[in-house]
Amino acid sequence: MNAEEEGRTLLAVLAHPDDELLVAGTLLAQRARGDRVVILYLTQGEATDAFGPMEPTEVARRRRALASEAAGILDVEHRFLEFPDGGVTADPTTARAIARVLADLRPDGLVTWGRAWLKGMRHPDHRATGQAAVDALTLARIRSQVAPAEPHRAPCPPFGIRGAHSRLPAVAVDVEPWLDRILELAGFYHDRIGFGDETWLRNRLRSAAEPHGLAWAEVHDAWETRPGVVEALLPAADALQYGHPSRQGPVEEIGPVGRGGSPESAQTSIAGEGRDG
Numbered sequence: 001m002n003a004e005e006e007g008r009t010l011l012a013v014l015a016h017p018d019d020e021l022l023v024a025g026t027l028l029a030q031r032a033r034g035d036r037v038v039i040l041y042l043t044q045g046e047a048t049d050a051f052g053p054m055e056p057t058e059v060a061r062r063r064r065a066l067a068s069e070a071a072g073i074l075d076v077e078h079r080f081l082e083f084p085d086g087g088v089t090a091d092p093t094t095a096r097a098i099a100r101v102l103a104d105l106r107p108d109g110l111v112t113w114g115r116a117w118l119k120g121m122r123h124p125d126h127r128a129t130g131q132a133a134v135d136a137l138t139l140a141r142i143r144s145q146v147a148p149a150e151p152h153r154a155p156c157p158p159f160g161i162r163g164a165h166s167r168l169p170a171v172a173v174d175v176e177p178w179l180d181r182i183l184e185l186a187g188f189y190h191d192r193i194g195f196g197d198e199t200w201l202r203n204r205l206r207s208a209a210e211p212h213g214l215a216w217a218e219v220h221d222a223w224e225t226r227p228g229v230v231e232a233l234l235p236a237a238d239a240l241q242y243g244h245p246s247r248q249g250p251v252e253e254i255g256p257v258g259r260g261g262s263p264e265s266a267q268t269s270i271a272g273e274g275r276d277g
């Protein structure tokens with residue numbers, strides 16, 4: 001088995017334990033291919049009042065336990081960062097923390113929040129998470145940001161949980177084979193924290209599917225991959241043939257006459273300062 005045929009890794013970067021309900025079919029579809037799927041939660045969801053008055057540390061403990069059970073239902077791995085629930089910011093600290101996970105896991109694709117402006121989806125943590133996750137793809141390419149891990153420069157296209165008003169190209173994952181397990185996860189959360197109403201979720205999956213000629217679908221913004229209907233996000237067809245080229249290694253020092261050196265060496269110098277490392 002060569003590298004091309006080996007299993008791929010899909011990373012889901014989400015804000016809160018229970019966000020994965022919005023991508024459950026997408027994760028199940030990827031697992032069904034035998035690929036590795038990991039969820040990274042940026043917070044522990046400790047701001048919810050779903051359990052009544054309670055210390056945030058106890059809420060966090062309960063939500064971590066629920067996420068662990070949810071990961072079992074989806075048969076995926078999961079990890080936590082401990083940014084504050086309700087206080088996720090799309091800043092370099094957040095992006096660097098995600099970048100280090102990227103450098104560790106070396107995923108082949110990333111699904112995260114897109115632009116969520118609609119009631120029920122527009123938690124500021126969601127938008128900040130999506131922004132920080134995409135920023136992390138760039139920081140993960142930069143050695144100093146992820147040391148001692150190796151930078152992750154292999155293709156890792158991002159997909160965004162699609163907002164209702166998105167005009168971006170869309171990729172629709174046909175989740176019909178996974179509907180029962182999606183609804184199982186919804187029921188699991190609905191019983192325990194009150195989120196995951198089955199009628200709401202069925203309507204969401206059905207209305208997302210309709211424009212794509214499917215019965216049930218999860219639809220994502222396809223920022224740099226070919227839009228359309230897929231069985232799983234990965235392997236993704238590259239829609240953009242003009243991405244940043246991989247670096248070939250350290251560029252030789254140009255020397256004291258470098259600024260006035262040959263056009264070729266000057267060009268090398270500019271390339272060596274490429275915008276995303």
Ligand SMILES: [Zn+2]
Pocket residue numbers: 015016018019123126
């Ligand atoms: Zn959330």
